[in-house]
Amino acid sequence: MSLSIRLSVVMVGLMAVAGDASAPAQHAGPPPIPKAGPLAQPRSIKQVGLPADQTLAAIPTDNPQTPEKIALGQKLFFDGRLSVDRTVACATCHDPQRAFTDGRPTSVGVQGRSGQRNAPTVLNALYNKTQFWDGRAKTLEEQAALPIVNPVEMGQPDLEAAVRSLAAYPEYRQAFEKAFGRAPNGQDLLRAIASYERTLTSFDSPFDRFLAGDGKAIDESAKRGWVLFNDRARCNKCHALPDETPDLTNFKDDDFHNIGVLIVRHRVVPLARKAEKLVDSGNAVEVDRAAIQSDMSALGRFLVTKKESDIASFKTPGLRNVLVTAPYFHDGSHQTLWDVLDHYNKGAGLRDPWLDQDIQPLGLRENELDDLVAFMASLTSDVYQAQGAQELARQRALARANRPFRDTRRAFGPKPSRTDAGTP
Incomplete structure (x- = not known):
């Protein structure tokens, strides 16, 4: 199956703004192996x-x-x-x-x-x-x-x-x-x-106790964040699903979405053409190497399905213990939960023709972003509460000093057309 003509139409635009992806970093060696504590x-x-x-x-x-x-x-x-x-x-x-x-x-x-x-x-x-x-x-x-x-x-x-x-x-x-x-x-x-x-389950969070009936298990900020999560912030579109019985086990939909994370860094159209033969081979080891070692990593789910709609789509991650699992997204490009929320708030991905339809400007104010962070922090299991407190302080300090993904103008602007050529 070849890619559709639409790929050729958008190729010039994407290549014009996409620089060559840098080679994988080389370190002196791997870190020490952690002990089994x-x-x-x-x-x-x-x-x-x-x-x-x-x-x-x-x-x-x-x-x-x-x-x-x-x-x-x-x-x-x-x-x-x-x-x-x-x-x-x-x-x-x-x-x-x-x-x-x-x-x-x-x-x-x-x-x-x-x-x-x-x-x-x-x-x-x-x-x-x-x-x-x-x-x-x-x-x-x-x-x-x-x-x-x-x-x-x-x-x-x-x-x-x-x-x-x-x-x-x-x-x-x-x-x-x-x-x-x-x-x-x-x-x-x-x-x-x-x-x-399969023995590594992790629940026992303040939010679990809140759902079990303890109204004091989370603070008022986290409660406001939970309301936003299911309403104006639109998080539940992928992280629980807005139906009668949302999945609150891991807060994910087990699906794949293109959310516009730095896609313009990569020449995704030529990569997709190159990847077609690899996917056709059915060689799981070679596909794995392409996903980890090469720029084809940017293609996401396309490396598995070869469907145009899956270009740069990645799996929705669960949100439990998300506070202590920074940095975020498939490429680790966002250092804090505030960075993540800034990305969604501005509706990132204007030059991404495969952007998920639910990605759009949210118009959330700073205090509302803080409430969403408080809610996500409440998903931290009890065994990670000490790490969570330290990490929340670290991320808050970083967010106060630098917000590289914040764009207030776009966050409060109209929903852009998918053909908009604005700055990514």
Whole structure:
């Protein structure tokens, strides 16, 4: 399937304003692998707000949970020996102290190589219908395989190379035998990691207690923010859905949207043409490498579906613990929640012909943005309250000093035409 003629029509306009994307940053090396402390332990199912039935339904029949499998998965998650040079573990990009993110715009892997995607949290990932920002994996098992063999993440030549490395250690031969009754192998390795990740639920927030009937669990600012969230701020268009039974488990719609995040940095039309052959190949490893290592990352969901309407569309992230998972968006380009709200408030994306129809100027005033931040802060689980307080103070200080995405004129202006050629 070729792209429609409309791509050619907009190509000149996009290329005129889009500079060449910079090469991925190179670092001296990956950060130290985090230790498996208390926040790394499997979570209790007795959390306020945890949906018991949905949690049980998220366990696949072909990979039932067992204590031995979960313990092996946790061990693997924090072990650098899973990578080609023993320097990178799953926890490198998914640190429990940072709500299983890494605090970086984009993650750093073996030999200090940096990709082009921000590390999403693993917390509550068991509820996701798809994994990764572009949904290129359907299950946690599929997701676990790809970073191991990506050259800028763990760098193994293939999954079997990782298995051979681990099988050299008696501790792993014994752990696999105990969990699966057989020697280490690739599929069981992935099953173990996924089993551990399915224990990482995170609820027990002030907002959960508010929904449960405690009117004093959140302050008045957060309450006003919740009203705005469902009304003039239009957040519920993607983060809960405005129907009779909105999904308040993770505040997401399990869909993909083009929200206009810095799309004009990239020559997306030539990239889309180049990507068509790659998508047609059906090679999941090569698509993964394109998403992480190349400028094709900007194409988002298109790398999976090859649909024009999916160009630069990315998965709606959940909002639980969002305060402690900065920076934001698929490329980590926004440092604070105020930056995120400024982006939406101005209806960003004027030169983006694939912009989601719900992105439009909101006309929210500063005190209303503060209320929305207060609401999002109330989604912080109790185990992250200390980090949340520090992070809120840090972000507030940054927001008072610099607001690079604020545009009051556009925020309070009329909804622009999709053919508007104004400044992006």
